[in-house]
Amino acid sequence: xxxxxxxxxxxxxxxxxxxxxxxxxxxxxxxxxxxxxxxxxxxxxxxxxxxxxxxxxxxxxxxxxxxxxxxxxxxxxxxxxxxxxxxxxxxxxxxxxxxxxxxxxxxxxxxxxxxxxxxxxxxxxxxxxxxxxxxxxxxxxxxxxxxxxxxxxxxxxxxxxxxxxxxxxxxxxxxxxxxxxxxxxxxxxxxxxxxxxxxxxxxxxxxxxxxxxxxxxxxxxxxxxxxxxxxxxxxxxxxxxxxxxxxxxxxxxxxxxxxxxxxxxxxxxxxxxxxxxxxxxxxxxxxxxx
Numbered sequence: 001x002x003x004x005x006x007x008x009x010x011x012x013x014x015x016x017x018x019x020x021x022x023x024x025x026x027x028x029x030x031x032x033x034x035x036x037x038x039x040x041x042x043x044x045x046x047x048x049x050x051x052x053x054x055x056x057x058x059x060x061x062x063x064x065x066x067x068x069x070x071x072x073x074x075x076x077x078x079x080x081x082x083x084x085x086x087x088x089x090x091x092x093x094x095x096x097x098x099x100x101x102x103x104x105x106x107x108x109x110x111x112x113x114x115x116x117x118x119x120x121x122x123x124x125x126x127x128x129x130x131x132x133x134x135x136x137x138x139x140x141x142x143x144x145x146x147x148x149x150x151x152x153x154x155x156x157x158x159x160x161x162x163x164x165x166x167x168x169x170x171x172x173x174x175x176x177x178x179x180x181x182x183x184x185x186x187x188x189x190x191x192x193x194x195x196x197x198x199x200x201x202x203x204x205x206x207x208x209x210x211x212x213x214x215x216x217x218x219x220x221x222x223x224x225x226x227x228x229x230x231x232x233x234x235x236x237x238x239x240x241x242x243x244x245x246x247x248x249x250x251x252x253x254x255x256x257x258x259x260x261x262x263x264x265x266x267x268x269x270x271x272x273x274x275x276x277x278x279x280x281x282x283x284x285x286x287x288x289x290x
Contacts (some may be wrong), residue, residue, distance in 0.1 A: 037092075040111035041104070046092035047085040047112060051077030055121035056289065057109060058084045059129030061151075062202050063195075064186065065091030068126070068276060075282035076124075080289070083121070085112055087132065089198045091190050100205040102128075106135035113143055122289055124148040126276060128202070137223075138215045147223040148285050151231055151272050154244065155211045158237030170203035216244045224263035224288045226281055228270035238264070263288050 037044040048066060056076060060068045066084040076082055087105050089095035098104065109132065113121060122145045125133025130152025137144040153159050170177075178195035181187045187195070223245050227238050242248050245262035252259035265284040267275050275281065 038112050038115040040115060041108055042096050042098065043088060043093060043108060045085055045088075045108055045112055047083060047116075049116075050074075050082040050084070051080055053080040054289075055118050056080040056082050057113070057121050057123045057133075058082055059109065059123070059125035059132050060084070060087065060090070061127030061129055063090070063181070063198065065190065067189070070276055071279050072276055072282040072285075075279050076285065076289075079286070080122075083112075083116065083118070085109070087129065089201060090193070092192075094192070095194060095197060095201075100201040102131040102135045102205075102210075103139060105132045106139050109133075109136045110140040110143055119143065120145050122146040122148070124150065124285060125152065126150040126281075127152055127272065134212060134216070137219055137221045138212065141220055144221045146289055147219070147221040148226065148288065149223065150226045150281055151228060151233065151275055153233045153237055154213055154216050154241050155237065156206075156209050157211075158233050158241070160232060160234055163232050164206075167203050167206040170206075171200050174199040174203070213240075213244050216241070219245065222261040222263075222288075224265065224285065226265040226267065226275075226284055228272055228275045229266050229268050230271045231275075232272035 034049045035047065037046055039045075050073060058066075058069060058073065058076070060066055065086045066073065069084070073082060073084065085108075086093040088098065088100060088108065109123070113119075120143050123133045123136055125131070125136075125148070127150070130149040133147060134149055134152065134154065137147045156164070174196045177199055181195045182191075187193075225238065225241055225245070227233060231238070239248065242262060242264045246260035247262035247264055249260065250258060265281075267278075267280045267284075270277075270280070
């Protein structure tokens with residue numbers, strides 16, 4: 001399959017690009033990381049801990065795993081205790097007989113934090129992981145301090161129609177895409193992943209409609225949204241999401257005292273698929289987290 005076709009069927013839940021240096025990068029950062037498996041909710045959930053400081057849980061997008069954060073992980077780990085995990089069926093976390101659901105994976109995050117004896121943490125999620133992060137704050141508000149959602153929608157309708165079309169066709173193309181991934185650096189990094197099953201499960205999950213706008217309005221965690229200026233989520237939805245959090249309601253005043261607790265960041269010259277290729281997300285997240 002040509003690269004443009006692979007991109008066309010990628011949709012908004014995972015990162016279709018995987019740099020050849022990612023394997024080297026992951027091996028390098030793993031030298032300074034503690035890793036293990038946590039028995040939670042029927043899974044042996046793989047996790048890594050980088051750095052020291054206040055805990056920050058980082059949740060990757062679909063198909064890829066912790067390496068997708070690139071230098072954003074290493075930058076944030078300079079001042080934080082960063083916990084990255086591999087979601088169900090991804091990376092080093094083997095799949096189980098359970099559908100992929102944002103809500104179930106959010107429960108896995110909460111269970112991992114309990115396993116690690118972390119009472120409360122900031123949570124940052126990208127794409128599919130952004131949905132999981134949002135559900136973690138909705139379902140387990142007591143364990144989430146600050147929340148950062150990167151390139152994820154609060155409603156299925158927030159993504160562009162071509163994204164939904166890609167997911168609708170993903171099941172039919174899963175065998176071909178899976179075969180391509182197997183021969184890629186990503187496939188070599190995680191040879192035990194059943195890519196076809198993972199793709200089918202993602203497609204099935206994304207076929208369900210969802211609208212989390214009402215619970216978003218009730219979130220207690222200070223929340224930051226980060227999007228690319230050419231994201232897979234429409235600008236109109238970005239504004240609606242920000243407004244649901246209380247942002248963009250009025251002029252903030254000369255001293256900014258009338259602004260909401262919510263924050264909005266736009267990464268210029270970026271798309272959904274390369275927003276993590278620089279440290280822009282970490283650069284925006286750090287002041288908000290501190």
